[in-house]
Amino acid sequence: MITSISLSRSGYGLFKHSQCLNNTFNTIRYFATEAPKEIKDAKASYFVRTRGSCKSAGIVGLPNIGKSTLFNALTSSQAAMAANFPFCTIDPNIGLVTVPDERLDHISKMLNTKSKVTTQLEFVDIAGLVKGAADGEGLGNKFLANIRQVSLIVHLVRCFEDINITHVHNGELSPVKDIETIETELILADLQSLEKIIAEQKKKMTPEQALRHELAKRVVKALEGGTMARDVVIEEKEWPAFHSLHLLTSKPMLYTCNVGEGDAATGNKYTEMVKEFSRRQGLEMDPVVVSAKIESEVALLESEEMKTEFLQLYGLTHNGLSKVINGARRLMGLQSYYTASEKECRAWTIPVGTKARQAAGVIHTDFEKGFIKADTIAYQDFIDCNGDDKLAKERGKQRSEGPLYEVKDGDVMFFKFN
Ligand SMILES: Nc1nc2c(ncn2[C@@H]2O[C@H](COP(=O)(O)OP(=O)(O)OP(=O)(O)O)[C@@H](O)[C@H]2O)c(=O)[nH]1
Ligand SMILES: [Mg+2]
Secondary structure, three states: OOOOOEOOOOOOEOOOOOOOOOOOOOOOOOOOOOOOOOOOEEEHHHHHHHHOOOOEEEEEOOOOOOHHHHHHHHOOOOOOOOOOOOOOOOOOEEEEEEOOOHHHHHHHHHHOOOEEEOOEEEEEEOOOOOOOHHHOHHHHHHHHHHHHOOOEEEEEEEOOOOOOOOOOOOOOOOHHHHHHHHHHHHHHHHHHHHHHHHHOOOOOOOHHHHHHHHHHHHHHHHHHOOOOHHHOEEEHHHHHHHHOOOOHHHOOEEEEEEOOHHHOOOOOHHHHHHHHHHHHHOOOOOOEEEOHHHHHHHHOOOOHHHHHHHHHHOOOOOOOHHHHHHHHHHHOOEEEEEEEOOOEEEEEEEEOOOEHHHHHHHHOHHHHHOEEEEEEEOHHHHHHOOOOHHHHHHOOOOEEEOOOOEOOOOOEEEEEEO
16 A cells, blocks of 8 residues: 655655555537647647546635635535534535626627626535545545546635634645645545556456556556656547546646735735745646635625725735636636627637537537538627627628637637528
């Protein structure tokens, strides 16, 4: 059994101390997208984004650090119990979260539309993990199984000081140590499942089984050398086998620093530590800073004016949730296109790389089947033409796109179908 892992300052270093391990949501549909021709192999994270079915974001972290508070803020509810004791959450809370979208707001205002329909993203509030979770500590295996089901990890890190709120690691606040505790458990859980796959070696394996087996060995080596599964370089043809390994460390990760009210606008020394750590790990996106407490209070205010006033008290101009939601979407490889008329303007979620025909299918399968063409205006051109499609056409800004057109983020589209 692996008994200890050390996460060194320069990255992850793994030390084995004994013998080897023995042991419809939201009308979003997902489509395989072609890798650019030049991509023969890439980090697994590329394939996670472009080939995976990115569906939900899981809030993960130590117990009693504000995960349920953040979840309640995101869902503008008090659906999750948030209280000052570890393991307050046992069963995951699942909620659909409205995706804040300034472009949609702008289109809606400009056209004076009767209704505005935002898109949504599923968030899951997961129970706290503790050291030893991979070996079942603190109901660890059950919680790890909950993490396995989400597509992206929002890793919440305590960056607020409050002696009244119990910290499972007694002593000085140490966000990097907290992160290492969680990530060590994710690595150990992956190593356990990989070792099981390796142990299943049969005399005669199908080519698929042989590839899976070989990949499992390669990822074990990478994890032991301090590389997360998401950073392992794989070939495109290896992706299905890699995907079938269902590894926790292959999921994109967004560090989210939970700070006290006074630090919401500026961050603090702890958020700087997380930022530096994140850069050392080579994560694709810098950590985001929020105050779950402020956000959970703002979310319950009724009017936009009240929300703005409340945020201003803390030197904030926007709520911080947009950074978490849109950061998660970006890491998941999701983007929006719009449909707009005076009656309704609406955002639709598609994975980056989706072609026009399949994008139309997100609205209705008939649009996909009977697709003829998509009159398309880039967002900025749409705004520059005051939302007037005739003017856009005159200016040559409206393009008539066929089924194989790769939809761009922000495109405003009018589908023709029979
Ligand atoms: N001072 C302070 N307290 C906070 C902040 N965020 C959350 N808390 C408090 O911390 C306690 C735990 O919050 P929860 O949201 O239940 O934490 P959790 O991570 O979901 O906890 P578990 O479900 O037990 O893992 C509650 O008393 C919250 O009010 C914060 O930014 N500042
Ligand atoms: Mg909780």
